[in-house]
Amino acid sequence: MAIKARDRIRAKLKDEQTTVRVLLAHxxxxxxxxxxxxxLIPAEFIQDIRCWRNGKEVLTIKCGTATARNPYFSxxxxxxxxxxxxxxxxxxxxxxxxxxxxxxx
Amino acid sequence: MxxxxxxxxRSLIKGAISASTxxxxxxxxxxxxxxxxxxWPSDAFTAETVEDALLALLGEAEVADGKQISFKIGAPxxxxxxxxxxxxxxxxxxxxxxxIAILVDKNPNPLAMSVDLTPDVxxxxxxxxxxxxxxxxxxxxxxxxxxxxxxxxxxVDIGGCA
Numbered sequence: 728m729a730i731k732a733r734d735r736i737r738a739k740l741k742d743e744q745t746t747v748r749v750l751l752a753h754x755x756x757x758x759x760x761x762x763x764x765x766x767l768i769p770a771e772f773i774q775d776i777r778c779w780r781n782g783k784e785v786l787t788i789k790c791g792t793a794t795a796r797n798p799y800f801s802x803x804x805x806x807x808x809x810x811x812x813x814x815x816x817x818x819x820x821x822x823x824x825x826x827x828x829x830x831x832x
Numbered sequence: 833m834x835x836x837x838x839x840x841x842r843s844l845i846k847g848a849i850s851a852s853t854x855x856x857x858x859x860x861x862x863x864x865x866x867x868x869x870x871x872w873p874s875d876a877f878t879a880e881t882v883e884d885a886l887l888a889l890l891g892e893a894e895v896a897d898g899k900q901i902s903f904k905i906g907a908p909x910x911x912x913x914x915x916x917x918x919x920x921x922x923x924x925x926x927x928x929x930x931x932i933a934i935l936v937d938k939n940p941n942p943l944a945m946s947v948d949l950t951p952d953v954x955x956x957x958x959x960x961x962x963x964x965x966x967x968x969x970x971x972x973x974x975x976x977x978x979x980x981x982x983x984x985x986x987x988v989d990i991g992g993c994a
Binding site for chain 1: 872875877916917918936939940941942943945946947948949951952953954955956957958959960961962963970993
């Protein structure tokens with residue numbers, strides 16, 4: 728059995744920009760893949776990812792099935808100060824949810 | 833038997849349950865980010881052609897030349913070994929970028945992702961997508977109400993849409 732991976736988030740301040748990198752642990756089944764027995768694996772993929780900085784929503788990502796397994800995202804936020812709280816929440820098509828949080832150091 | 837004996841009691845219990853579940857959901861704050869549950873544009877994501885997906889996602893808009901977007905896909909020179917995770921990167925100097933969409937022409941559902949940006953977000957945006965077969969990958973940036981479209985071809989050895 729695979730070890731259940733955790734959602735990861737990193738934020739870094741450089742040149743007055745915050746670089747946020749997010750790695751979510753999710754199988755992202757498209758609904759077209761088959762398991763070893765040749766049965767279709769039902770679709771299970773992240774649909775909605777949101778990012779907040781200090782409680783303010785800054786970014787929304789809507790994903791289709793073509794987002795890679797264990798989705799990775801990297802983006803910049805303008806400005807930023809040490810102590811900023813950056814939070815990412817996701818919801819998949821089956822209603823499963825996850826939260827990843829980090830504090831800018 | 834007991835069911836038939838008192839149907840009104842049944843419905844009373846049912847009503848009580850659904851009301852309390854609703855109250856629970858509301859109080860747990862699930863409904864607070866109100867767009868979180870409802871607004872996944874399924875029309876756009878289940879569209880089978882690029883045109884349909886774009887129309888559903890962005891509507892009609894003035895299309896401008898995509899030269900102001902720098903769009904990178906795969907490792908140079910635009911070659912992906914494994915279609916299950918193809919890196920993409922979108923950069924642009926355009927002001928007021930509102931939305932970025934990434935589409936893969938030959939995927940069963942072309943729209944891979946759609947990103948809504950606020951003025952707090954700066955590019956580049958990087959992510960990974962799946963590419964089923966050798967295909968054209970399209971990046972669309974909406975800025976100031978205009979669409980900037982650019983595309984790259986990509987070759988994959990192993991298709992990645994399982």
